[in-house]
Amino acid sequence: MEKQKKIMVLCGGKFAFPSLQLLAYENFICGIGIGQGNDAIIDALERKSEDSNISFKSFPNKKSISEMRVWIDNIQPDYIFCISFPFLLPEIVLSYGQDKFINFHPGPLPQYRGPMPIFEVLKNQETETAICAHFMNAEFDKGNIIFNDPIAIPAGETYGKLTVKLSDRMAQVTLNMANMLQFASSIPNQPQDESLSYYHEKPELSDTYINWKRMSATEIVALINACNPWNTGAHATLQGEQVKIIYASLLNQFHNNQPGTIVSITNTINIACEDKKQIAVEIISTDCGILTPPQFALLYPVIPSTVI
Structure with a gap:
């Protein structure tokens, strides 16, 4: 043997x-x-x-x-x-x-x-x-x-x-x-x-940042998933605050808002994307900690039709 x-x-x-x-x-x-x-x-x-x-x-x-x-x-x-x-x-x-x-x-x-x-x-x-x-x-x-x-x-x-x-x-x-x-x-x-062949360098901040005006809803959700949990979510600006979106899904509802606008907050933070679709954010990280959408709404009151 x-x-x-x-x-x-x-x-x-x-x-x-x-x-x-x-x-x-x-x-x-x-x-x-x-x-x-x-x-x-x-x-x-x-x-x-x-x-x-x-x-x-x-x-x-x-x-x-x-x-x-x-x-x-x-x-x-x-x-x-x-x-x-x-x-x-x-x-x-x-x-x-x-x-x-x-x-x-x-x-x-x-x-x-x-x-x-x-x-x-x-x-x-x-x-x-x-x-x-x-x-x-x-x-x-x-x-x-x-x-x-x-x-x-x-x-x-x-x-x-x-x-x-x-x-x-x-x-x-x-x-x-x-x-x-x-x-x-x-x-x-x-x-x-x-x-x-293609060599992908280690991601930088710009690679993990959501550009509401240039990215589709599908691209945004894919980026968020790709950043969870190693980067504690994808970087974004929301309500004028720098945040990280940890978990989100596609929402089958169209809108007529500017990309990056918070359309509504219930159990999710629903955000308008450039392709007229929305994403539904379920977990978000802010300077105050990791928050659910209702907790976010209490700390950062939504201004109607706010453009991000």
């Missing part, structure tokens, strides 16, 4: 936990490295690694990556999996072995390169995303693709719900990859089609 492959996992935090648990249960993991994790997550992983006799190392910043090659050489893994590891691996680390490093990107490649593909696919109203397994090189998300594992995006999906779904699916995808490496003599792969 062939000896069990040893796999080291480099990760960025909680997103990788289901994969780590499943790979450890199947006795694949020989080492865990975490980059830029918070103290609670680092402590939890370190304790779990010690209990399971798995090597553990934290890489808190880019400078610390210089220590990675020595650590890898000491452990001698057969493969290194990356799951949301925040730092680019330099050639000195990648030279450990060709096709030894496999990244699991939570978005389809090459169309959704970048650090936050979950935000981008939701903002762009995609109906499907993917977990892409690809060999790594010295550039972010550019190595040869092994496979894209498609995942449907239901209507109304938020960043948080899709992240949990992808995290759970990632566990099975990484285990399948480990089993392929255990039994296959070679792994089919192909170069990425650069004509389809």
Whole structure:
């Protein structure tokens, strides 16, 4: 019987936990490295690694990556999996072995390169995303693709719900990859089609801001969902106040108001959009705290026909 492959996992935090648990249960993991994790997550992983006799190392910043090659050489893994590891691996680390490093990107490649593909696919109203397994090189998300594992995006999906779904699916995808490496003599792969490629930078304030006069109701709801919960909602100006809209849905009612006008407040804050449709806001964050629509109405009385 062939000896069990040893796999080291480099990760960025909680997103990788289901994969780590499943790979450890199947006795694949020989080492865990975490980059830029918070103290609670680092402590939890370190304790779990010690209990399971798995090597553990934290890489808190880019400078610390210089220590990675020595650590890898000491452990001698057969493969290194990356799951949301925040730092680019330099050639000195990648030279450990060709096709030894496999990244699991939570978005389809090459169309959704970048650090936050979950935000981008939701903002762009995609109906499907993917977990892409690809060999790594010295550039972010550019190595040869092994496979894209498609995942449907239901209507109304938020960043948080899709992240949990992808995290759970990632566990099975990484285990399948480990089993392929255990039994296959070679792994089919192909170069990425650069004509389809796009690198999405980390979102800035302007990427999370609702422009009432330029965005349709559907685009606004998609942006709000894409910002919930990582950005605590989408930025907006409402009643002259800077707020964040955390949750909203499309309202099947037309209007004749200026975009950005509060049409009415009942159990929802109904806001006019540029395409003559409305959105119904259910949760909103202000300087006074996270509010329901009736609470918002008490603190910020609506001025009829106010243009935002």
